[in-house]
Amino acid sequence: MSSVAEEVHHDDDHHDHHHTPGIKRWLYTTNHKDIGTLYLWFAFIMFLVGGAMAMVIRAELFQPGMQIVEPNFFNQMTTVHGLVMVFGAVMPAFTGLANWMVPMMIGAPDMALPRMNNWSFWILPFAFLILLSSLFLEGGGPNFGWTFYAPLSTTFSNDSTALFVFSVHIMGASSIMGAINVIVTIMNMRAPGMTYMKMPMFVWTWFITAFLLIAVMPVLAGAVTMVLTDKFFGTSFFNAAGGGDPVMFQHIFWFFGHPEVYIMILPAFGIISHIVPAFARKPLFGYASMVYATASIALLSFIVWAHHMFTTGMPVVAELFFMIATMLISVPTGVKVFNWVATMWRGAMTFEVPMLFALAFIVLFTIGGLSGLMLAITPVDFQYHDTYFVVAHFHYVLVTGAIFSIMAAAYYWLPKWTGKMFDIKLAQWHFWCSLISVNLLFFPMHFVGLAGMPRRIPDYALQFADFNKWISLGGFAFGLSQLIFLALLIKACRKKGDSVPARVWEGAEGLEWEVPSPAPYHTFETPPVIK
Amino acid sequence: MDKQSQHKKVVTKLLFVVVGMFGFGFALVPLYDVFCDLTGINGKTSNVAATYESVVIDESRLITVEFITRVNTGMPWEFYTETKKVKVHPGQLQQVDFYAKNPASRDIVGQAVPSVSPGPAAIYLNKTECFCFEQQPLKAGEETLMPMRFYVDPQIPADITYFTLSYTLYDVSEQAVAMN
Numbered sequence A: 001m002s003s004v005a006e007e008v009h010h011d012d013d014h015h016d017h018h019h020t021p022g023i024k025r026w027l028y029t030t031n032h033k034d035i036g037t038l039y040l041w042f043a044f045i046m047f048l049v050g051g052a053m054a055m056v057i058r059a060e061l062f063q064p065g066m067q068i069v070e071p072n073f074f075n076q077m078t079t080v081h082g083l084v085m086v087f088g089a090v091m092p093a094f095t096g097l098a099n100w101m102v103p104m105m106i107g108a109p110d111m112a113l114p115r116m117n118n119w120s121f122w123i124l125p126f127a128f129l130i131l132l133s134s135l136f137l138e139g140g141g142p143n144f145g146w147t148f149y150a151p152l153s154t155t156f157s158n159d160s161t162a163l164f165v166f167s168v169h170i171m172g173a174s175s176i177m178g179a180i181n182v183i184v185t186i187m188n189m190r191a192p193g194m195t196y197m198k199m200p201m202f203v204w205t206w207f208i209t210a211f212l213l214i215a216v217m218p219v220l221a222g223a224v225t226m227v228l229t230d231k232f233f234g235t236s237f238f239n240a241a242g243g244g245d246p247v248m249f250q251h252i253f254w255f256f257g258h259p260e261v262y263i264m265i266l267p268a269f270g271i272i273s274h275i276v277p278a279f280a281r282k283p284l285f286g287y288a289s290m291v292y293a294t295a296s297i298a299l300l301s302f303i304v305w306a307h308h309m310f311t312t313g314m315p316v317v318a319e320l321f322f323m324i325a326t327m328l329i330s331v332p333t334g335v336k337v338f339n340w341v342a343t344m345w346r347g348a349m350t351f352e353v354p355m356l357f358a359l360a361f362i363v364l365f366t367i368g369g370l371s372g373l374m375l376a377i378t379p380v381d382f383q384y385h386d387t388y389f390v391v392a393h394f395h396y397v398l399v400t401g402a403i404f405s406i407m408a409a410a411y412y413w414l415p416k417w418t419g420k421m422f423d424i425k426l427a428q429w430h431f432w433c434s435l436i437s438v439n440l441l442f443f444p445m446h447f448v449g450l451a452g453m454p455r456r457i458p459d460y461a462l463q464f465a466d467f468n469k470w471i472s473l474g475g476f477a478f479g480l481s482q483l484i485f486l487a488l489l490i491k492a493c494r495k496k497g498d499s500v501p502a503r504v505w506e507g508a509e510g511l512e513w514e515v516p517s518p519a520p521y522h523t524f525e526t527p528p529v530i531k
Numbered sequence B: 001m002d003k004q005s006q007h008k009k010v011v012t013k014l015l016f017v018v019v020g021m022f023g024f025g026f027a028l029v030p031l032y033d034v035f036c037d038l039t040g041i042n043g044k045t046s047n048v049a050a051t052y053e054s055v056v057i058d059e060s061r062l063i064t065v066e067f068i069t070r071v072n073t074g075m076p077w078e079f080y081t082e083t084k085k086v087k088v089h090p091g092q093l094q095q096v097d098f099y100a101k102n103p104a105s106r107d108i109v110g111q112a113v114p115s116v117s118p119g120p121a122a123i124y125l126n127k128t129e130c131f132c133f134e135q136q137p138l139k140a141g142e143e144t145l146m147p148m149r150f151y152v153d154p155q156i157p158a159d160i161t162y163f164t165l166s167y168t169l170y171d172v173s174e175q176a177v178a179m180n
Ligand SMILES: [Cu+2]
Pocket: A257, A258, A261, A304, A305, A307, A308
């Protein structure tokens, strides 16, 4: 044991000098905790930027008719809102959490490839600088939806598409590097005795997510490259006149796109699997089944992509196949929800803020899952396709799913990061305001969607006016609620509040709670002993 | 083995996956075409001329073939056929003429792209001659009659009694210039 420990220690030759002062500390840092913090702040800023765009969208949709923005600018808002939230907020937030927590959870001193870690973060701000600056160019930024369907992104787009493509390439490179780092860390850096089936669920879910990332981000890179060459270099991948096929774009895009939605939710499943046992004071029910469920969701995610394309005129056999495969995913997902509920069953539950967010996640994510199941049914999808019902569905799984889990994680581990308890009153305000407003924002979208209101259109028929007013009010309230979170985070970073013990939450289990709070700059330089 | 070389081993493998998946994205393009050619599920017809040799005409059946013509957005040509639909026996050779006129004041090269609906009928449509096999250059004001000859494969499943062949005409002048 001790010889292994020394070896690991000896090889760890990339120590940062503790706290190089000023900006250089952050620019050159290779410390997983620093990089985690950078990712998390970046994600939060992008969340506010993408949120501001959502506010523009909701302001325009507050009333029928055209009030505030031009239709072309509205389309740019829906497009860039989607891109910023997916690639700028949710994915970097999860990567930030992985940076902070994975090494601590497996008893490793740092990520396996610290220098690459620095790179994978620092190219991200440039990607988004490029994307966001394209909005200010003549003719505007991308306006073809975050899914950039050809021929909208080829024949009918403007020259800023080149910037869009370039920025997506950088985002892809960043997440691929991040994923490689996570995999290498988990495979090679686990403390002695930490077998795969002893790894915490957050580590497991990220391990599987990282494989999804390296499998599909290159396909996305291929898709944007084809758009680029079709648009600027005269190829005809998606141009029917030259022998290509625009429907093929959708196949390639969604081959990436569906696994992508699991990239954005599997780490969330991991987080919830930590928080629920901690506040129910019972070990996670069905650990092994959680691992297998995660793996089967990931595998199934590769054979369901065409459920986004039911209305493209596929043959019935294909529609049946994709319908059934999609519905099959609800089985492992159901296993997970069952396990969380079973963990709480007869537990000694308390309702601290992380637990509140986790419980809201379970209920609201399940609503999003159920509307997803409705969308999976081919014949009815013809009615729901491209309506606000779809918007309601994916915002339930991404906002009250992924983002609520990130907030739950932030509250759960923030005291470990700062060493101080966050402002609980503010946190409770943040939770309740968010919970109420988010449902006011997204629930009525189901109704207007079923009634036929199309998505991505800046104007709508009069009969949708009342619902849209409420939706917009919910949207503004949800946006404002996040400022409470901002205030809380600023307060937390200034280390205000009561000091907390190493095990911040009495029911919390895992190696991260063995190290002092705040977590020292270097942890587990000597690997811990795993029982 | 020390940690660094252990890391290197895993990274190398993962990089192979990344490069492989990038290639796979592009491999999807020919795969998609092959898959659609084999199954005919997206209604694409073959773009090489079929031969009409020792085909047995099945007089017991009649298939209705309907024709639709349209021009892509921004393409100024007139493009239509007087034959809206024909009834043919499987195996019977049939000719349909399509009329095209370029009313614009510039020369334009057109390319017609065929599509069959329902898709599964596509592989049973054999064209021995089609204007869609090549590009159609028309000078400003020029008009032309373009023949298309086809027969329906007698192997066509019994449940297909009616299908539509649609042609969309694209302006490919720019690409045509680039190629010459
Ligand atoms: Cu999907």
